Amino acid sequence: MAIPLSYSERDPIPGGCNLEFDLDIDPNIYLEYDFFETTIKFAPANLGYARGTDSPPCDTRTGQDSRWRLQYDVYQYFLPENDLTEEGLLKHLQRMAEVPQVTANAIKVVTLTANDKTSVSFSSLRGQGVIYNVIVWDPVLNTSAAYVPAHTYACSFDAREGNCPSLGRVSTKVFFTLFALLGLFICFFGHRFWKTELFFIGFIFMGFFFYILITRLTPIKYDVRLVLTAIAGSLGGIFLVAAWWRFGILTLCMLCVGLVLGFFVSSVTFFTPLGNLTIFSNDAVFWVTFSCIVVLIPVIFMGCQRILSILTCGFIGSYSVVLAIDSYMYTSLSYIALNVLKRALSPHFRRAFTNVPFQTNDFIILAVWGMLAVSGITLQIRRERGRPCFPPHPYKLWKRERERRVTNILDPSYHIPPLRERLYGRLTQIRELFQKEQPAGERTPLLL
Numbered sequence: 001m002a003i004p005l006s007y008s009e010r011d012p013i014p015g016g017c018n019l020e021f022d023l024d025i026d027p028n029i030y031l032e033y034d035f036f037e038t039t040i041k042f043a044p045a046n047l048g049y050a051r052g053t054d055s056p057p058c059d060t061r062t063g064q065d066s067r068w069r070l071q072y073d074v075y076q077y078f079l080p081e082n083d084l085t086e087e088g089l090l091k092h093l094q095r096m097a098e099v100p101q102v103t104a105n106a107i108k109v110v111t112l113t114a115n116d117k118t119s120v121s122f123s124s125l126r127g128q129g130v131i132y133n134v135i136v137w138d139p140v141l142n143t144s145a146a147y148v149p150a151h152t153y154a155c156s157f158d159a160r161e162g163n164c165p166s167l168g169r170v171s172t173k174v175f176f177t178l179f180a181l182l183g184l185f186i187c188f189f190g191h192r193f194w195k196t197e198l199f200f201i202g203f204i205f206m207g208f209f210f211y212i213l214i215t216r217l218t219p220i221k222y223d224v225r226l227v228l229t230a231i232a233g234s235l236g237g238i239f240l241v242a243a244w245w246r247f248g249i250l251t252l253c254m255l256c257v258g259l260v261l262g263f264f265v266s267s268v269t270f271f272t273p274l275g276n277l278t279i280f281s282n283d284a285v286f287w288v289t290f291s292c293i294v295v296l297i298p299v300i301f302m303g304c305q306r307i308l309s310i311l312t313c314g315f316i317g318s319y320s321v322v323l324a325i326d327s328y329m330y331t332s333l334s335y336i337a338l339n340v341l342k343r344a345l346s347p348h349f350r351r352a353f354t355n356v357p358f359q360t361n362d363f364i365i366l367a368v369w370g371m372l373a374v375s376g377i378t379l380q381i382r383r384e385r386g387r388p389c390f391p392p393h394p395y396k397l398w399k400r401e402r403e404r405r406v407t408n409i410l411d412p413s414y415h416i417p418p419l420r421e422r423l424y425g426r427l428t429q430i431r432e433l434f435q436k437e438q439p440a441g442e443r444t445p446l447l448l
Contacts, residue, residue, distance in 0.1 A: 009048045012137070015045065082361070270290065275354050281351055310381055332357055
């Protein structure tokens with residue numbers, strides 16, 4: 001598709017001061033992407049000049065009569081979600097070709113001056129079509145011109161697995177489907193089944209940090225990492241349940257529950273436009289602010305621990321369904337968690353803008369998520385009304401019951417053999433099934 005555009009001698013020339021790419025005047029936008037970020041680069045523009053005259057020098061002067069007065073507005077345009085057709089791409093590219101169309105349809109992300117590096121990074125949105133363009137503006141003459149738009153889906157159409165039409169790997173679908181089933185149970189019954197909730201929290205806690213650790217330190221393939229993460233998360237859940245059963249320290253368990261909810265609240269906070277503020281491109285500022293929000297949630301709710309537990313079950317359990325949906329079809333809501341994971345895994349992600357589209361699919365999934373969360377929280381609050389806030393210490397109950405059985409000979413359980421003897425007796429019975437029957441002795445009748 002070719003779109004001819006006419007400019008006057010007052011308009012700036014996109015790519016007119018190119019010193020990096022192949023063409024003498026290069027108005028193209030060069031795009032690179034990986035799993036974490038998408039980076040666009042472009043050549044600096046020059047001032048306009050009449051046909052047949054020499055172009056203004058690029059780097060001999062830096063005053064207001066040179067190209068250093070030019071400014072660059074970077075725009076981002078999202079294609080409709082799950083639309084991977086060429087017809088759709090060409091249709092929307094026309095809306096990003098001319099200056100009036102770009103300013104009317106696209107989102108302005110950042111404005112660069114001539115002193116800034118002509119490179120901008122964005123969070124990669126796998127399977128979501130995005131078109132980028134740059135408008136160069138001359139503030140003295142109040143004229144502008146557009147570069148050639150560039151687009152990406154941040155995925156490969158030719159890959160055998162995990163390509164653009166089918167983003168989710170089989171391992172990802174299995175993992176998050178099982179995780180969503182457990183999360184759905186936690187959303188409606190988590191506080192009632194206290195040990196299951198602790199397993200769920202321990203799974204998230206250990207699985208998240210373990211995945212970051214093995215991804216940064218080892219070159220293991222994704223499928224293997226996911227399996228190891230599931231194993232480590234299960235061990236973390238079992239450990240938290242065992243710690244509650246043996247020691248019964250409610251404050252420690254609720255601290256873990258509150259930190260998971262705090263992590264979620266902090267992730268939602270930085271999912272908003274607040275996360276694109278320049279101050280948070282500094283890792284120290286970002287992680288200190290993020291950690292403060294994480295710790296603040298359990299501190300606020302430590303006086304009403306049952307409410308904290310029910311809120312965590314409702315929000316975290318229902319969000320697991322959103323992550324499962326994302327493994328089958330694109331949804332921007334999954335980037336609430338993915339943006340934080342990318343920030344922890346990639347040291348360069350701090351410079352990326354984390355804008356995402358919010359379209360019809362996202363509104364539907366948001367409504368489903370909200371309905372699940374509100375329903376789960378309401379149901380649990382009504383069911384737990386009038387009940388004890390938390391179950392008693394399991395180890396003390398078990399110890400008290402054991403002492404009662406030892407001292408009370410009238411209790412039928414007093415006469416039950418110890419566990420070791422019962423296991424040995426059962427093994428003996430099983431062994432006898434595989435032994436040949438021994439001869440009973442004399443087989444002929446005796447003579448009287």
